[in-house]
Amino acid sequence: MDLLQGTLDVLILKTLSWDSMHGYAISRWIRQRTDNVLTVEDAALYQALHRLERKGLIESEWGLSENNRRAKYYQLTQAGRRQLRAETSEWRQYAEAVFKVLETASP
């Protein structure tokens, strides 16, 4: 299933809400979390990461990966955390509203 427009950013923010991760780990995490239902193209993921960084929602630093290799880690900034909170509640309202309509039995 392809991602809905604008969903990727909030998924990335959520992914980073616990700890900093490098791009590959984010990609893998999203795959695992969604049981491979959502396919995120890596190209799109990296573009989103850098776009978010430019917006100041996440920041990056170079660190060492689990297999001792130099990797670029991303983490949420304060602004990113705020953005995640706002978008989460927005998504919830949106999804509930859509469900309400879809689950209506009769007109």
Next chain:
Amino acid sequence: MPRIPGIRRAFRLPWSSASRVRREVDDELRFHLEMKTQELIDAGIAPGEAQRRARSEFGDIEHTRRYLNDTDRERMRDERRAEIGDELRQDVRFALRQLGRNRGFTVIALLTLALGIGANTAIFSVVRGVLLRELPYRAPNGLLRVYSSLEGGLTTASVPDFVDWRRQSKAFSALAASYENTVNLTGSGTAERLNQASVTTNLFELLGVRPALGRSFAPGEDLESAPRVVILSDGLWRSHFGADRSIIGKTMVLDGFETTIVGVAPPEMRYPSSVDMWLTTRFSQRDLSASSRGARWIDVIGRLAPGVTRPQAQSEMAAIARRLALQDPAHDAGYGTYVIPLRDDMVGAVRAPLIVLLMAVGFVMLIACANVANLLLGRTAARESELAVRIALGAGRGRLVRQLFTESACLALIGGALGLALAQWGTWMLVAIAPSDIPRLYNVRVDTSVLLFTLGATIVAAFFFGSIPALHTPSDKVALQLRQGNRGSRTGPGSSRARSILVVTEITLALMLLVGAGLLIKSFARLRDVNPGFQPAHVSTFTVTLTSARYATLEQQRLFAGTLLDQVRRVPGVDSAAVTFGLPLSGTSFQLSFDVEGRAAPPPNAEPRAQVRVVTPAYFATVGIPLLRGRSFTAEDKPGAPRTLIVSEETARRYFPGENPIGKRIRFGWNRDGEHLAGEIVGVVGDVRQRGLSAALTPHVYAAFDQWPVDELTVVMRTRGDPTVALRPAHAAIAALDRDLPVYDAFTLESMVDRSLGQPKFYLLLLTAFAVLAVVLAVVGIYGVIAYTVQQRAREIGIRMALGASAERVVGMVVRRGATLAIAGVLLGTAASFGVMRVLQSQLFGVSARDPLTFVGVAALLGIVALIASWIPARRAARVDPLTAMRAD
């Protein structure tokens, strides 16, 4: 996911270059692909296939790479910008803190800058208003003043010449004539004397001035037969008519004539000067007739026709003048014309002195900057260990320089702001004390271009004094010194040399200003010593003009003058009183040419000329002009008696060399009521200065008032004690005789002499003030350097004294250093002054611009002051306790 904290710093650089961004993007993508490949291999896929799949699953790698590169580069740029802003904020905060910590330094530096910038701004605002501001008329560059010229001297034009110019000239789209006069306003309360300009009807249109109310003059209104019309000035309209907008069409009584108000001029209309009203010229048939061609008394301006240049107009006018000279050699032989831009003509006389002042104040600014640079250098030296520590902690040299510049800029901006406040006050004060004969003073104010000037001066100043200490930032070797524990490290010889150069420059400039001021002071003293030819103390004067019909005949004028004098003599305190037409030094000019009877007629325009004065017998005694030979006028020189004249010594010297003028008869060309002014010379009196104390002597001829009555009566009164006391009762006496006669130009002769000295005094005052300021700053500079040297060499001095050097030797050693700087500065300054003081020559009277006495005196004065300034710290050095000094480090 373990991560080693701290590694970030190791990789972090101040800001990234494009290549670093590219490298990081590559690294990030490679890492991803390798991890993915590994994952696939772990899942049992062959390495080659795994690599291929990792790439294909990624998507468009190259597009992504480009996208990431662009995004990151933009992010870097933003960050860098923010970082610089942060640093600037940081630097400014730090600079302000530094300035706050060194109160003494800050106060002196700010005061110096504020004085420098303030003085410059104030003088610039005057220069801008007087010299630079455009005339407030349409296309002001096309406006020219047109003069007649004779042997290089310029004169006003005659009416017939003007008419011919207007008829023949093609270079001008219009020519207009005007002359200024005064006019009696009666019929509304007390009579008043107002300034008016009589102008040809095209003047307003030529200038492009549209009346604020009503209309301007219509063609034909300058005919003698036309009804009288007037245009009021904005000022008169407000002060006398309460800015009444329904004033147009009403009448006022001017010189006894009903005159209709047809317009009100806008406030910026100030040609030919700030008059109260404009009337039309109304030239008489006599004025227009060929016989008046020699009477040159009107001011002419022209507007260049489109596409015509000034040289073209000049050559056309010269050709016209040549034709007129051939046509009427008796009046116009030898006369040419001269055209000059109107604004240059208005400000011509004050241009040179104002530019000298601007230069002088620029010097003050340079000295101020040099002083602040010097102070900053001293402080950089004192802060060397701080700077060294910051270098050691990793601050780049560029960053340090930027920070030092920030400090200079803060200093300059605060100084500039203070200077601006000072300039507001200074400009106001300059305008208040400036003599009123400086033209266009009403234009002077602190406006946008003045503000821009101040800002520019401030920025230039900041760069000037900021760059010098910045160039002397300690480099790495200072950090080395720091490590060596050399805590008392000093700036190297480079900084010391810089300070010496600054001080020598200051002294050089200060000396130049001082020479300039010295020359002006000497010139002024010479000017004051000039004998005006009369004794102004205890004499006061006022003037009335008999314009109404009551004084139409000469006999009526003569009788009124007699009654008036009787009344004035009765005023308590008045010892003697007389009537004259024209006072010395007043600028009143009535110059006529004459023939000496019995001599061959001289060629046209080479006849003897003299200023003619008409006086009552007591005049010479009253103003204190000595009778040298023959007799003065008496009551016997009355109408009907043989006409008598008295000449001045200059007249006798110039026109009767080796002869006794007494008994000779002369005849003027001046024709009044069919009679020439002619008579026998009965006496010779002393010379009086006519145009000013510095002007050459002019020949004078005096006629007896009773024999040649005039309608403009200037009364002079010699009093016991305060000469102003008699003025009020004298006015009352006149009001009792005729309440429609306004009294004007009432002042003491002493104030008149003072007024003639107004401009030289003004320039002298300012230049002296700047010179004093310059000397004070230069002295502070030399003091600072010597005091610093003493402090720097305290240890050496201590050792010398411990080894037996006497206090005198130590003082001598230190003072010698000060003396070297002072002598260098004085020599350079003298040499420079020698070349530059030429610019002052036109302002000097009786003193050469290279007056050796002034040069030597000023050099000695500045040298002595500089020595004292270095002797004070030297004495302190000699009092140093050798042990303390040696232990100090």
